[in-house]
Every structure is written in C-alpha cells, then in structure tokens.
Amino acid sequence: MNHPNWHDLLAFATGSLVAWWVWRLMGGKGVTRFFGISGFLITWRLLEEKEKSGAISIRAFYVPRACRILPVSTMYLPVVGLLALGGFLTVNPHSWLSAVLFYRDYSNTADWFIGHFWSLSVEEHFYFFWPALLVFLGLKRAVRGACLLTLAVALWRWLEWSHGWIGRYLPAGGFWFRTDTQLDAFLCACIVAVLCFNRGVSLSPWVWGGAC
Numbered sequence: 001m002n003h004p005n006w007h008d009l010l011a012f013a014t015g016s017l018v019a020w021w022v023w024r025l026m027g028g029k030g031v032t033r034f035f036g037i038s039g040f041l042i043t044w045r046l047l048e049e050k051e052k053s054g055a056i057s058i059r060a061f062y063v064p065r066a067c068r069i070l071p072v073s074t075m076y077l078p079v080v081g082l083l084a085l086g087g088f089l090t091v092n093p094h095s096w097l098s099a100v101l102f103y104r105d106y107s108n109t110a111d112w113f114i115g116h117f118w119s120l121s122v123e124e125h126f127y128f129f130w131p132a133l134l135v136f137l138g139l140k141r142a143v144r145g146a147c148l149l150t151l152a153v154a155l156w157r158w159l160e161w162s163h164g165w166i167g168r169y170l171p172a173g174g175f176w177f178r179t180d181t182q183l184d185a186f187l188c189a190c191i192v193a194v195l196c197f198n199r200g201v202s203l204s205p206w207v208w209g210g211a212c
Contacts, residue, residue: 031119032185038123039130039186043193046134061131069120073099080113089113105182108174118177125179126186143194146187153184 050056077100084091091111098107099117102124108115133142160166160181167175175181 032182034119035122035126035182035185036189039126039189040193042127042130043190044197046131047139047194047197050134050139056131056135058131058135062127065127069124073117073120077114105178106170106174108177109171122177122179122182126183129183130186130190139194143191146191150184150187150191153180153187157181157184 046056046061049060077096080089080091081096083089084093084096091113092109095104095107095109095111095114098104098121099114102117102121104114104117105119105121105125108118133145137145157180161175166178166180170178
C-alpha cells in the first residue's frame with residue numbers, strides 16, 4: 001500500500017468538508033447515507049480488483065450488477081404496466097417509461113408504485129459514471145476529478161436551488177431526487193475509500209454481506 005501524499009490529504013479534507021455540508025443540508029436522509037455506503041463499497045471492490053489483476057474490468061463490473069437489478073425490474077415493471085392498462089393501478093405512462101429507462105429521478109411524479117425507482121436511477125447513473133472514470137483516467141486523476149466534481153456539484157446544487165434552471169422544466173418537488181444534486185454523496189465516499197485503501201485499512205468480511 002502507498003502512503004498518502006498531499007493530494008490524498010487534500011482529497012480527504014475536501015471530501016470530509018463537503019460530506020458534512022451535504023449531511024447538514026439534507027438533514028441526514030437515509031437514502032443519502034445509502035448512496036455514500038454504495039460509493040465506498042463499489043470503489044473498494046474496484047480497487048481490490050485493480051490490486052489483484054492490475055486493471056479494472058468494466059465488463060466484470062457491469063455484468064454482476066445487471067444480473068442483480070435487471071431481472072427484478074424487468075419482472076416488476078411489466079406487471080405494473082399491465083395492471084395500469086387494466087385500470088387496477090394509476091400510473092403515469094411517462095413515469096413508467098422513466099423507470100424502465102432509469103431516468104425516474106428526473107420524472108419524479110407521485111406514482112407510488114414506481115416511486116422508489118428514483119434512487120435506483122441515481123445509483124445506475126453512478127455505476128455508469130465512476131468505474132469508467134477510474135478506467136479511462138487512472139486512479140490519481142479520477143480522485144482529483146472526484147474532488148473537483150464534489151465541489152462543483154455542491155456549488156451547482158446551491159445555484160439550482162436558488163434559480164431552478166433545470167427544475168422549472170421538471171415535476172415539482174424533485175430537486176432532491178436527481179443525480180445532479182445527489183452525486184457528491186457518492187463521490188465523497190469514493191474519495192474516502194481510496195484514502196482508506198491506500199492506508200491499508202481492512203474491512204471485516206461481514207461488511208460484504210450487504211455490499212452493492
């Protein structure tokens with residue numbers, strides 16, 4: 001394991017400060033904590049793979065995640081769609097499509113039966129974004145990019161809250177349910193995971209029982 005340098009310390013300070021700020025701003029919401037745990041564990045697994053094999057395989061990352069998520073969603077959503085067509089449920093067709101295509105976080109209408117897909121959509125966007133960043137930029141550049149993006153998302157959230165540049169075109173009440181206002185919850189944890197991994201911190205085996 002490598003000892004942390006000043007880049008690591010800067011990343012840790014940035015991540016800790018913004019993580020605290022997000023926590024205070026968002027009132028300690030449970031889903032935000034889940035995003036942080038997910039970002040930490042996913043990053044840790046990717047780093048373990050890189051240490052063992054010398055590289056991160058995008059295919060090896062995406063296939064297990066697809067096998068976890070897609071079978072359940074492809075069984076659940078068609079049933080909800082059929083029940084809605086039969087008049088047994090009230091589901092907005094556009095909201096249903098947003099759940100199928102994982103952009104539910106930008107179509108946060110009050111459809112109870114598929115409302116939980118907003119967090120799954122945010123999670124999927126993170127899955128698509130972070131591993132690719134590690135592969136194509138490398139670890140050091142990816143961490144620097146994560147620090148900058150964390151600050152950028154925090155600034156953007158404040159600006160968007162004040163001006164509603166995107167929110168005015170989206171359903172009301174969806175500000176806290178979008179990837180662009182939630183991404184730093186993942187990124188702060190990703191930065192911390194890299195720092196802990198480089199310092200040789202080991203996680204107990206029981207942690208992986210609920211890993212994403």
